[in-house]
Amino acid sequence: MSLRPxxxxxxxxxxxxxxxxxxxxxxxxxxxDVLLLQDVYYPYAPKVSPKLQAQLDDAAARARRAGFPIxxxxxxxxxxxxxxPQMFGHVVAYxxxxxxxxxxxxxxxxxxxxxxxxxxxxxxPRGPAIVRRLGAPQTADDMARGAITAVExxxxxxxxxxxTAGLGGGRSGHHRSSTPAIVLFAPVLLxxxxxxxxxxxxxxxxxxxxxxxxxxxxxxx
Amino acid sequence: MDRVRLLAAVLAAVVALAGCGAGERRxxxxxxxxxxSVSAARGGAPAAQHGPWPVALPAGRGPxxxxxxxxxxxxxxxxxGRLRCLADRGARVHAHVELFAAGLVVPVPPGIGIAPxxxxxxxxxxxxxxxxxxxxxxxxxxxxxxxxxxxTLGDLFAVWGQPLGPRRLGAFRAPVRAYLDGRRWPGxxxxxxxxRRAVVVLEVGRFIPPHARYRFPxxx
Numbered sequence: 336m337s338l339r340p341x342x343x344x345x346x347x348x349x350x351x352x353x354x355x356x357x358x359x360x361x362x363x364x365x366x367x368d369v370l371l372l373q374d375v376y377y378p379y380a381p382k383v384s385p386k387l388q389a390q391l392d393d394a395a396a397r398a399r400r401a402g403f404p405i406x407x408x409x410x411x412x413x414x415x416x417x418x419x420p421q422m423f424g425h426v427v428a429y430x431x432x433x434x435x436x437x438x439x440x441x442x443x444x445x446x447x448x449x450x451x452x453x454x455x456x457x458x459x460p461r462g463p464a465i466v467r468r469l470g471a472p473q474t475a476d477d478m479a480r481g482a483i484t485a486v487e488x489x490x491x492x493x494x495x496x497x498x499t500a501g502l503g504g505g506r507s508g509h510h511r512s513s514t515p516a517i518v519l520f521a522p523v524l525l526x527x528x529x530x531x532x533x534x535x536x537x538x539x540x541x542x543x544x545x546x547x548x549x550x551x552x553x554x555x556x
Numbered sequence: 557m558d559r560v561r562l563l564a565a566v567l568a569a570v571v572a573l574a575g576c577g578a579g580e581r582r583x584x585x586x587x588x589x590x591x592x593s594v595s596a597a598r599g600g601a602p603a604a605q606h607g608p609w610p611v612a613l614p615a616g617r618g619p620x621x622x623x624x625x626x627x628x629x630x631x632x633x634x635x636x637g638r639l640r641c642l643a644d645r646g647a648r649v650h651a652h653v654e655l656f657a658a659g660l661v662v663p664v665p666p667g668i669g670i671a672p673x674x675x676x677x678x679x680x681x682x683x684x685x686x687x688x689x690x691x692x693x694x695x696x697x698x699x700x701x702x703x704x705x706x707x708t709l710g711d712l713f714a715v716w717g718q719p720l721g722p723r724r725l726g727a728f729r730a731p732v733r734a735y736l737d738g739r740r741w742p743g744x745x746x747x748x749x750x751x752r753r754a755v756v757v758l759e760v761g762r763f764i765p766p767h768a769r770y771r772f773p774x775x776x
Binding site for chain 2: 413
């Protein structure tokens with residue numbers, strides 16, 4: 336059997352099959368439009384409480400003033416993604432997509448939240464560990480609380496710490512006590528260690544037992 | 557005869573391999589495969605397991621891409637053709653419109669069809685003096701249509717104060733491709749009906765695969 340008559344058609348068929356299928360293009364996701372005009376996108380439903388909205392807006396504004404202009408998208412339902420609802424539940428991929436949609440001239444730090452968890456893009460090497468600790472939010476208000484914590488910690492991790500004054504009042508759950516506890520107890524702990532070390536050093540000097548302390552040996556020469 | 561077979565086989569293999577290579581590049585750079593700096597707590601499954609991801613398409617910059625929300629008639633709450641500015645609080649239904657020019661997004665501003673003074677909250681317009689049968693209150697392309705009104709895409713652009721025609725889309729002069737629910741609209745785009753849950757895409761320049769569906773939010 337001769338293949339000559341069908342060779343061109345065969346080549347055309349193979350070439351057609353090898354072409355990539357048309358892909359849906361983004362843009363028609365509401366967060367990418369809203370975040371061009373403000374720093375935080377809130378879901379259509381369920382609503383985030385006005386108090387938490389104010390706190391998250393404030394955290395993002397403080398981060399921007401500190402030199403870390405992060406954009407935050409809270410995605411509660413597929414309707415928040417408009418024409419690309421297939422991205423719902425894939426918070427990593429969506430954070431990455433969103434970052435590329437809204438970035439202009441330079442990388443745009445971006446945080447996305449979904450019921451499945453938090454995802455970041457262009458937030459530095461410590462970003463993954465920071466959002467991993469937040470877990471999966473159960474409600475829209477949980478998303479906002481987690482986002483407030485994430486914004487504070489991501490800003491600090493990128494060398495732009497923001498003041499948390501005025502942000503603590505509305506927080507609840509396990510996010511509330513983590514940073515304040517460190518702030519309160521760290522100086523006390525350091526003072527205790529300093530006094531303890533000094534007392535121990537003085538006792539050793541008095542007893543003349545320096546054989547186990549290399550620092551003392553160095554200083555004595 | 558053998559040479560013909562051999563030639564066909566080689567050509568087929570080359571084309572197939574070229575296609576495979578293109579697909580791999582797309583996986584790595586366009587389909588949303590997260591780079592090293594992207595992180596997630598949970599739910600970040602590899603893109604390859606869930607079919608093709610959308611491609612990021614940024615908004616254009618410059619005056620041609622930043623169209624004001626209203627023209628002179630709406631600024632003074634005057635009638636636009638048969639459409640009047642009413643202080644209605646009646647039910648509305650949704651449609652969606654996307655605009656592309658030169659392969660970039662042309663944002664649809666909030667406040668189309670709403671007469672000043674506007675009540676703004678961030679990126680949203682929460683109200684104004686009065687509004688028309690077609691309006692926008694957010695910058696997402698979501699249209700709010702007065703229930704029962706017989707509207708066309710031409711009405712939207714008339715209220716917006718932007719030109720639309722077979723060869724004109726806002727500031728862009730080029731053949732306009734119009735799509736309704738993913739299907740090409742033949743003829744003048746101004747005649748396209750705006751109905752509940754219509755998904756409209758208008759393009760000039762580079763072809764952008766149009767969306768056929770949109771997940772609409774609940775009516776406020």
